[in-house]
Amino acid sequence: MTGESMLQVRDLTKRFVLRRSVGEWVRRQPGETHAAVNAVSFDLARGEILGLAGGSGSGKTTLARMLIRLVEPDDGSIVLGGLDVRALRGHDLREVRRRMQMVFQDPYSSLNPRLSVGAAIHEAGRVHHQPGSEDAGPFVARLLDLVRLPAAAAARHPRELSGGQRQRVAVARALAVGPEVLIADEAVSALDVSIQTQLLNLFLDLRDELGLAMLFVAHQLSVIAEVCDRVAIMHLGEIVEIGPTAEVFHSPQAPYTRTLLAAHPRPMALADATDPEPT
Secondary structure, three states: OOOOEEEEEEEEEEEEEEEOOHHHHHOOOOOEEEEEEEEEEEEEEOOOEEEEEEOOOOOHHHHHHHHOOOOOOOEEEEEEOOEEHHHOOHHHHHHHHHHEEEEOOOHHHHOOOOOOHHHHHHHHHHHOOOOOOOOHHHHHHHHHHHOOOOHHHHHOOHHHOOHHHHHHHHHHHHHOOOOOEEEEEOOOOOOOHHHHHHHHHHHHHHHHHHOOEEEEEOOOHHHHHHHOOEEEEEEOOEEEEEEEHHHHHHOOOOHHHHHHHHOOOOOHHHHHHHOOOOO
């Protein structure tokens, strides 16, 4: 289920200063830099789930955070629905961040421990003036139902929930503002396998029910194989290969992709995606 392109990223680049000598500091010279993300380009269509895979330090999270300008890019462009994201300020930037929501790896640190589940979800919708948010009870109950949690969970606090339940709450809070793009940054990597499967099925259901576009950042290739229509493989800050997930996993073209696949323990989802059809 894919449609028109919603997000276009072109030549996105981010450099970090590694070290700066006293002389460079005095002369206000930049010093030695490292390109954490280097000239990355891709499109994301409505209803599509694009996986972003690669080893630790490949630039996946930096890239994801640049999309909503939690990290400021140095070069390149980000266009969401015709809007130049890098040019926006103030209210317009807040509106883009509403339209592109991120779900982080650790939901406990992203949720306010002092707020109940219901208060956290309602606050997000109220701040962004979402339809129905003036009536907290039904608004929260609808979002909890979307993430397959009972309405009674609204009265609980994050410490009272399991890891999987907390992540569902984080997803519900993201959905409360009415996003068009959901960015999941290692959103299931801290969960055990059975809970991972349940969350992955939830993401698929949400894509189908809401027509969301998703960028799914994961180092586990089994996760990518399970949910992603396409996959982009990152290495040393660059996308070295991008294409339909089954095609990339079955016939990798880039040497790094082949190395990544060879090092993977090949769980069932990945085996199904990579093994050729029997003849």
